[in-house]
Amino acid sequence: MNEVNYFSLSGNELREAITKKVLDILDEYIESSGLKKDNCSDDKDINSEISEQKANILINGKNILDLHLVDEVGLDSLSLVELLMSVDEEFGISIEEDVAEHLNNSNELIDKVVELIQADKKYNAN
Amino acid sequence: MIRRVVVTGMGALSALGCGAKQNYDALIQGKSAISSIGHIDHLSGFNSQVASKIITKTEDPINGFDISQAYQNTPSIKSLKKADNFILYAMIATQEAIDDSQIMEYRSLNKNRVGVSIGSGVAGVCLYEDTIEKTRVKGKRLGISPFFLPSFLLNMPSGYISIKYGFRGPNDSVVAACATGNYSIINAMRSILLNETDVMIAGSCEAPLSTIGVGGFCAMRALSTAYNDKPESASRPWDQGRDGFVIGEGAGTLVLEEYEHAKKRGAHIYAEITGYGASADASDITSPDPSGAQISMNNALSMHGKDNISYINAHGTSTYVGDISEIKAMHGVFGDNLSSIPISSTKSSTGHLLGAAGSVEAIYSIIALNNRVLPPTLNLHNPIDECAGLNMIPLAAQNIATKSNDIAVMSNSFGFGGTNTSIIFNKIDI
Numbered sequence: 001m002n003e004v005n006y007f008s009l010s011g012n013e014l015r016e017a018i019t020k021k022v023l024d025i026l027d028e029y030i031e032s033s034g035l036k037k038d039n040c041s042d043d044k045d046i047n048s049e050i051s052e053q054k055a056n057i058l059i060n061g062k063n064i065l066d067l068h069l070v071d072e073v074g075l076d077s078l079s080l081v082e083l084l085m086s087v088d089e090e091f092g093i094s095i096e097e098d099v100a101e102h103l104n105n106s107n108e109l110i111d112k113v114v115e116l117i118q119a120d121k122k123y124n125a126n
Numbered sequence: 127m128i129r130r131v132v133v134t135g136m137g138a139l140s141a142l143g144c145g146a147k148q149n150y151d152a153l154i155q156g157k158s159a160i161s162s163i164g165h166i167d168h169l170s171g172f173n174s175q176v177a178s179k180i181i182t183k184t185e186d187p188i189n190g191f192d193i194s195q196a197y198q199n200t201p202s203i204k205s206l207k208k209a210d211n212f213i214l215y216a217m218i219a220t221q222e223a224i225d226d227s228q229i230m231e232y233r234s235l236n237k238n239r240v241g242v243s244i245g246s247g248v249a250g251v252c253l254y255e256d257t258i259e260k261t262r263v264k265g266k267r268l269g270i271s272p273f274f275l276p277s278f279l280l281n282m283p284s285g286y287i288s289i290k291y292g293f294r295g296p297n298d299s300v301v302a303a304c305a306t307g308n309y310s311i312i313n314a315m316r317s318i319l320l321n322e323t324d325v326m327i328a329g330s331c332e333a334p335l336s337t338i339g340v341g342g343f344c345a346m347r348a349l350s351t352a353y354n355d356k357p358e359s360a361s362r363p364w365d366q367g368r369d370g371f372v373i374g375e376g377a378g379t380l381v382l383e384e385y386e387h388a389k390k391r392g393a394h395i396y397a398e399i400t401g402y403g404a405s406a407d408a409s410d411i412t413s414p415d416p417s418g419a420q421i422s423m424n425n426a427l428s429m430h431g432k433d434n435i436s437y438i439n440a441h442g443t444s445t446y447v448g449d450i451s452e453i454k455a456m457h458g459v460f461g462d463n464l465s466s467i468p469i470s471s472t473k474s475s476t477g478h479l480l481g482a483a484g485s486v487e488a489i490y491s492i493i494a495l496n497n498r499v500l501p502p503t504l505n506l507h508n509p510i511d512e513c514a515g516l517n518m519i520p521l522a523a524q525n526i527a528t529k530s531n532d533i534a535v536m537s538n539s540f541g542f543g544g545t546n547t548s549i550i551f552n553k554i555d556i
Contacts, residue, residue: 082271089264
């Protein structure tokens with residue numbers, strides 16, 4: 001499952017790889033919410049150039065990464081937990097519950113993942 | 127005023143097909159729903175290799191059953207997609223029953239007085255098992271989905287149905303092992319009789335085909351093992367060659383309604399429930415005692431108060447002990463009259479749907495009452511001695527002999543723990 005070794009990446013590359021994956025995970029929820037992407041021909045995935053396009057996907061004129069997970073994507077409490085578990089599993093991290101409660105959108109989620117992976121890297125390097 | 131309870135809608139799903147009428151037609155044609163499960167990884171290796179399994183689109187893209195219809199028309203209930211099959215089966219059968227009853231089209235419907243009582247014997251045993259497997263692979267924290275609990279709990283079919291249709295009356299789930307379906311109907315009927323509700327969505331569902339679901343019954347030596355190469359012969363109630371029941375899955379839902387309420391809205395009434403009986407053997411956890419079943423049949427008959435039973439849909443699971451015990455109980459109840467009452471077990475066709483059996487068999491009985499054609503007992507070539515002189519409707523369907531229009535049918539369901547139920551449906555003329 002883990003084709004990407006996030007520990008070998010850093011800076012923009014790391015953020016981009018994480019963004020791509022988070023968007024993949026988010027897709028299922030976007031779909032079941034019935035939200036329509038404004039500017040999207042179905043993505044073909046695979047390389048990071050396309051992921052950059054994905055990150056620019058707009059929904060109702062707003063960047064997908066800025067959509068409020070509960071109010072705009074429409075996640076209920078259990079779906080939010082499930083989403084975060086998928087993220088934990090994908091990146092081999094553990095987002096603390098009190099942090100999870102205060103996450104508003106995917107950008108903040110990606111920030112958190114970057115932060116946790118970098119912290120892990122530091123820890124492993126020591 | 128004495129309240130009366132009638133049936134105004136029905137929906138059934140089994141390996142015989144989707145739809146109450148489709149199920150009944152298949153029964154009358156003598157079709158078997160039983161197939162081999164030996165090729166299915168998590169069900170292989172047991173002594174019993176047959177089941178009455180609903181083949182899904184994933185397993186057979188061409189002829190498989192599209193289970194996604196359970197949530198396709200309910201986009202607002204996203205979590206339904208993650209629910210265990212026992213819930214999805216109930217949603218499908220219930221949609222059919224509600225459409226059939228046209229209850230949602232009744233403008234004066236007071237949804238506070240519509241309740242739901244859908245039971246199940248083993249609830250989400252497949253998801254339960256999968257989740258334990260996942261904790262072994264992914265670890266405890268990541269292995270358990272936040273949707274796990276609400277996707278396997280026994281009362282979730284009732285919960286989901288209330289959410290989908292906005293029914294705000296009593297909402298519960300009865301469990302009584304293989305008598306669950308009948309108990310749900312009895313429970314729902316009581317609610318209407320007590321004037322708590324005008325309409326009850328009653329039924330049961332089952333999806334037990336997991337390793338422990340099949341394995342548990344197999345370990346008890348309860349399942350048929352001698353007909354693995356001839357699955358359609360495996361369920362043979364009262365036949366001397368019977369060697370256990372065939373496990374199966376499915377769901378049945380009935381719309382029960384107070385008679386005046388149904389009449390007022392011009393509903394089609396299939397039958398009136400004129401009697402029920404419930405009892406316990408108080409004897410053994412699995413081995414039945416005929417005197418227990420006798421109490422439930424007698425109680426149903428005394429509530430019914432008439433002598434017009436024209437068919438008995440027996441529990442008849444195709445086990446050594448159970449089949450004999452039930453016939454003995456019937457002899458005790460009906461005496462010499464028993465020989466004039468046709469009896470069959472539709473489990474010869476569907477296998478044993480455990481908790482779902484009672485409700486689908488109630489539906490089969492009600493359609494038989496209306497069509498006056500009785501489903502056969504398949505594979506009954508050499509009846510046991512206890513059936514001598516009785517009409518067990520062997521091998522082929524029969525017409526109801528009497529010309530009378532005032533006829534009734536009795537449907538029996540018994541369960542582990544020694545729980546017994548009998549329900550009587552009377553044809554109604556308006």
